[in-house]
């Protein structure tokens with residue numbers, strides 16, 4: 001890692017209560033490690049509202065960007081009028097919101113039909129306001145591909161915490177998506193995903209931690225933090241042929257372009 005390298009954690013829940021008490025220290029540590037940008041996703045309407053009205057947002061930290069959305073994990077909380085409310089929230093906070101999500105389809109959550117409807121509504125919202133999408137998947141590549149075929153996202157986004165085959169990744173890339181590279185690649189047993197990530201064009205990758213979830217290898221059971229981004233980067237570099245500096249620069253550029261930042 002070169003001292004001047006810059007990193008973007010494209011998916012990090014720094015608003016979660018796990019970080020109450022040490023949030024500011026962590027943000028400073030991240031800055032000291034070169035992680036000078038982070039995107040904080042939305043998971044429910046309430047949390048999305050809170051995110052934009054929170055102390056965090058009021059601090060106007062130049063390194064923080066936000067997305068708003070309804071995560072499939074919280075399906076039971078989502079109501080039909082929440083999408084409309086998200087749209088209003090976006091209109092009032094255009095300066096802070098750079099993407100729609102996280103949203104998606106998760107096969108471990110029942111009521112796939114309701115998930116599909118909500119997911120498609122997110123795609124329409126993103127298209128309407130020229131925003132990228134942050135897409136959650138779990139054993140649902142086929143369902144997401146189906147939704148994308150019928151409701152094509154026009155401004156791309158990221159397939160968050162990607163795991164899957166080269167073919168699946170390439171399908172998303174063709175549709176304008178980036179592949180989110182997280183802690184999963186630090187596990188030797190994640191052979192398929194490590195192999196996929198090693199073969200994809202560097203231009204199609206984004207780094208992310210999903211903190212406080214998805215601890216990296218060796219840290220199981222601990223609260224994951226944005227600092228893990230550096231380990232994920234090192235691991236990614238070991239899987240790639242390009243030199244580290246080139247990888248760091250390209251990944252940073254990829255994040256900026258995905259979220260329309262300069």
Ligand SMILES: [Zn+2]
Pocket residue numbers: 011013041102210
């Ligand atoms: Zn997440």
